[in-house]
Amino acid sequence: MATAAAHAEQQQHPIALYLVVWGLLFVLSAFSYLVDYLGLEGYLRWSLILLFMMLKAGLIVAVFMHMAWERLALIYAILLPPALVLVFVALMVSEANYVLLTRLTFFGAAP
Amino acid sequence: MSAPLKPSDVETLPRPAGLTGLAADWASDQRAFKNVSWGKAMMWIFLLSDTFIFGCFLVAYMSARMSTAVPWPNPSEVFALEIGGVHVPLILIAIMTFVLISSSGTMAMAVNFGYRRDRRKTAALMLLTALFGATFVGMQAFEWSKLIAEGVRPWGNPWGAPQFGSTFFMITGFHGTHVSIGVIFLLIIARKVWRGDFDTERRGFFTSRKGHYEIVEITGLYWHFVDLVWVFIFAFFYLW
Secondary structure (H helix, E strand, O other): OHHHHHHHOOOOOOHHHHHHHHHHHHHHHHHHHHHHHOOOOHHHHHHHHHHHHHHHHHHHHHHHOOHHHOOHHHHHHHHHHHHHHHHHHHHHHHHHHHHHHHHHHHHOOOO | OOOOOOHHHHHHOOOOOHHHHHHHHHHOOOOOOOOOOHHHHHHHHHHHHHHHHHHHHHHHHHHHHHHOOOOOOOHHHHOOEEEOOEEEOOHHHHHHHHHHHHHHHHHHHHHHHHHOOOHHHHHHHHHHHHHHHHHHHHHHHHHHHHHHHOOOEOOEOOOOOOHHHHHHHHHHHHHHHHHHHHHHHHHHHHHHHHHOOOOOOOEOOOOOOEOOOHHHHHHHHHHHHHHHHHHHHHHHHHHO
16 A cells, blocks of 8 residues: 555656646746847846746756645645745845945945 | 544555645655655755755855945856857856756656666666766866966955855855765666666665665755756856
């Protein structure tokens, strides 16, 4: 019984699925590179970079690492903690802005 | 009242799906990740810890870059190459990205053929993955040599903010170490697959437990993670 259940959980998916994801990752990477090659700037550049990054990361985790077919208990255990790192990022953005302000105030170098 | 459950029954009780299943798994007196083997769960937990390390490196880099009053070198130009007399920005990193993504593709297929117990194709695809990985490390060695020759050091560089050097060597160095370890890991497992260890359930490597093809998937988890980290490094270090 235990072995039968374990076998049922084995990750058996058609090869075509992997080839499609592989192709998508190539296209998304090419788009990422184009953002730089075409010299896009400002919010457009950043939203595109983050969009392609998240799509690539999502495809790798969901399909290549089989997260889409894992138990919900494992998915939440793995994906929630890194999401909380965003709080840390927000703290450090605020901190970095403050450090830059003090540097400009006391050392006077123009950025 | 039903008869008391034997431990073997408890271990195999069907679990509900969805959020009820999530609560049941976490609240249970059984294995939390039902049907997820200890090997796979431990690799995921290791990767979670690795995520925090890379996360801290990237956050440190972000803080350094946002707080410096000195101009940051332009990565697009720093990693440009002259190819046939043509100046192509960031091309080296783009090629490295494509090499690493291809290695992820071959790895995913190796896992698939592993579960089909096709050991020749599995071993061949794992060797190809290792080859792509080694190519990536080789290109990284070229990238490092070029920058060191141009005067980039952990404490400075010719183009501006000295933090560029320290964060560059730390982040790409730590990632390159992961790729190198992954290549060794792949070669060890590929050899075992080729020899047929997992068909005979031969014991060995890390533990004295019986080997089976799930180790190919676990190796794959590590390898895809290395590619995953590169996605973030590519976006935050090279495209920013």
